[in-house]
Amino acid sequence: MNKPTLEQLAALRADLGDLQIIDDASQVTRLSRDFSWFSPVLTPLLEPYKADFVVRPKTEDEIVRIVAACAKHKVPITPRGAGSGNYGQCTPLFGGVILDLSQYNQLVWHKGDVARMQVGMRLLDIDRATQPNGWELRCVPSTFRIATVGGLYGGGFGGIGSINYGPLASTGNVLGVKAITVEPEPKLVELRAPEALLLHHVYGTSGIVLEMELALAPAHAWRECVIVGDGIENMLRLGDEIANSPGLMKKSVTFFEDRVQPYLPTLHDRWRTGKSALFVVYTENASSALNELAIKHGADITYDEPHNEQVKKGKTILEYTWNHTTLHALKVDKTITYIQSGFPAGQHIEHALKMKQLLGDECLLHLEFIRLKEGQMTFSGLQLIKYTNAERLNEIMQIHRDNGVYIANPHVYHVEDGKQGQINPDIVMTKMRFDPMGLVNPGKLRGWDVRDQIVADVKAGKVNVSTLPKF
Numbered sequence: 001m002n003k004p005t006l007e008q009l010a011a012l013r014a015d016l017g018d019l020q021i022i023d024d025a026s027q028v029t030r031l032s033r034d035f036s037w038f039s040p041v042l043t044p045l046l047e048p049y050k051a052d053f054v055v056r057p058k059t060e061d062e063i064v065r066i067v068a069a070c071a072k073h074k075v076p077i078t079p080r081g082a083g084s085g086n087y088g089q090c091t092p093l094f095g096g097v098i099l100d101l102s103q104y105n106q107l108v109w110h111k112g113d114v115a116r117m118q119v120g121m122r123l124l125d126i127d128r129a130t131q132p133n134g135w136e137l138r139c140v141p142s143t144f145r146i147a148t149v150g151g152l153y154g155g156g157f158g159g160i161g162s163i164n165y166g167p168l169a170s171t172g173n174v175l176g177v178k179a180i181t182v183e184p185e186p187k188l189v190e191l192r193a194p195e196a197l198l199l200h201h202v203y204g205t206s207g208i209v210l211e212m213e214l215a216l217a218p219a220h221a222w223r224e225c226v227i228v229g230d231g232i233e234n235m236l237r238l239g240d241e242i243a244n245s246p247g248l249m250k251k252s253v254t255f256f257e258d259r260v261q262p263y264l265p266t267l268h269d270r271w272r273t274g275k276s277a278l279f280v281v282y283t284e285n286a287s288s289a290l291n292e293l294a295i296k297h298g299a300d301i302t303y304d305e306p307h308n309e310q311v312k313k314g315k316t317i318l319e320y321t322w323n324h325t326t327l328h329a330l331k332v333d334k335t336i337t338y339i340q341s342g343f344p345a346g347q348h349i350e351h352a353l354k355m356k357q358l359l360g361d362e363c364l365l366h367l368e369f370i371r372l373k374e375g376q377m378t379f380s381g382l383q384l385i386k387y388t389n390a391e392r393l394n395e396i397m398q399i400h401r402d403n404g405v406y407i408a409n410p411h412v413y414h415v416e417d418g419k420q421g422q423i424n425p426d427i428v429m430t431k432m433r434f435d436p437m438g439l440v441n442p443g444k445l446r447g448w449d450v451r452d453q454i455v456a457d458v459k460a461g462k463v464n465v466s467t468l469p470k471f
């Protein structure tokens, strides 16, 4: 893949002249970035890259025109929602066009426990549209206020609510998606589950999604509280009891060891120095159950408020959980970074204590309780790391792997180097079907470089895939 020439770009612009095009240099640079600056490794690597211009469509017809024109002129196209991804996911490595989908943001329909929406709709706006009818999204990132549903699908994993419904990829969460093929004459294709997950968490590299159909969760009168107490193990076990109690309905349980407290100074009225803490979002009727469990562990509830009111005021504790913890910590200490980890269910507490013992204050425990796709309770870690250099950061991640803790490296920008872990022939076949010219967000899917071998293996029956392009 080469960067487009000035002639290619001029021809493309001539075809798109009447659409909203952004080419102000500082805006194009801003829209070519996400939150990869959380990573001291990624920041210098991605710094040189940006788009040539940005297009911001409002309708499906406009998107079809843009995609057709990019294919006709062979110009790379990178989809973008709100740009809150963490790994340079929407940073174009070969220039071209950023397809900013934030204005393509209408609710298509909502019927009972299912809703369908355009991909640029913000997650908070989806909740606002469906909550009055008693339903809400099953899992959202802590960036729910700004992030789009297409960005969650293309670059995210899950988050708040995953304690009940698992990550977004759990069977039953995503019911269908409408995708567009990147060709001079684009086709609109409806994929139903399980195929609907083929374009999930591949940073848009395998195709562009236009609409999503999601199963919803019952909306409750949520409350949010902070529980503080002594001892990492004691508080981990309290969190585990809350997370696993089937009669205690919750939306989120977050554990922080006491050493994280100095990094969240705006919460010091709710969280005393020297205590570990749990941040819990739970239903009103679970107040006494929560109190009973806290007393059992010698812990105190130091803050307790109606959740939706705190969201409206911009003060919810959820915007301190998941990767928001890293964001707040970076405001206190610019040398902080983070890792992403997954603990073996059933052994998660023991493994967390082992890592604490091995790494001490170099790796501060921030753990989010989550149900795995398969149903077991465990935690997903976003531990805070005092960064010294890339070599030590890699050693810390390797120490986790060596001790049975899974690492989804957040300091890399290739799909396979992160959560995916390896080349997935299904993803490459999906890209061949939806992006045969390799124009969508190029340079981030290692499997694309070995597609000929994968095709040969598929044709020879050596590899099974669930989707087949026309060979």
Ligand SMILES: Cc1cc2nc3c(=O)[nH]c(=O)nc-3n(C[C@H](O)[C@H](O)[C@H](O)COP(=O)(O)OP(=O)(O)OC[C@H]3O[C@@H](n4cnc5c(N)ncnc54)[C@H](O)[C@@H]3O)c2cc1C
Residues within 6 Å of the ligand: 034, 035, 078, 079, 080, 081, 082, 083, 084, 085, 086, 089, 090, 101, 119, 140, 141, 142, 143, 146, 147, 148, 149, 150, 151, 152, 153, 154, 155, 156, 157, 158, 159, 160, 202, 203, 204, 205, 207, 208, 209, 210, 322, 323, 324, 325, 327, 441
């Ligand atoms: C402070 C902070 C906290 C976070 N917490 C969480 C968390 O709790 N859980 C979590 O999963 N993530 C989290 N994230 C990452 C990110 O915010 C979420 O994944 C979010 O859902 C991304 O949405 P977005 O609209 O910003 O996507 P963008 O960053 O705009 O896009 C993400 C990726 O998806 C692709 N994409 C966008 N739209 C489409 C489309 N229509 N079709 C195909 N591909 C598309 C883009 O090309 C890009 O590769 C966090 C990030 C930050 C900075």
